[in-house]
Amino acid sequence: MTEAEFLTSTRASYDAIADDYVAFARDDLAAKPMERAVLAGFAEYVRAAGGGPVADIGCGTGRVTAYLHGLGLDAFGIDLSPGMLAAARRDYPELRFEEGSMPALDLPDGKLGGVLAWYSTIHVPGERLPEVFAEFHRVLAPGGEVLLAFQVGDGVLRLEEAIGHSVALDFNRWQPDRIAELLADAGLAVRAKVWRERDTEGDVKERTPQAFLLARKAAG
16 A cells, blocks of 8 residues: 555545544543553653643544643644544644644654654554654654554454444554564654553453553653
């Protein structure tokens, strides 16, 4: 899949499910204490490094952007999907949401205190990850933090239906050690790796374990 195809299919798929995804995902953090703890730790590290704006890249409906805002961060969202952004702006009018592409962020060099990619790099083809992580490094200020969340595994899960809609979404599974290597190659040193086994008891049964990686751009 070319870059253009990956962006086009991801955008169209999330546009298709946007309205129903709001209700589907709105309360997911309430049932996930590990995820809340990881986000809280990320917020603490960003503040300790001097704060600065935090970009939630692949923000979807904005629920995690709003959670970061509630933790005291100057958070804003970026997403490919106009449909998702419309939902985010409707539900969180006090926050800023922009349309953008992860491999080519329309952001200045070295200005962000943090970058969050919460289950959004999962849609990036593996060969494009170095480019994406280089963009994260570029937009971060010295000492800035990156937090990634993704499903653990190998290969690609292709979904052609989601929440009752036809889609064409690829979900790339990654091994945490491999992602840590790619982050390091981009100049982002991993500070923490958190692994959670899959949830088989919640409303949505997970297929894989979940991983959370925190990395940092060198302070100088």
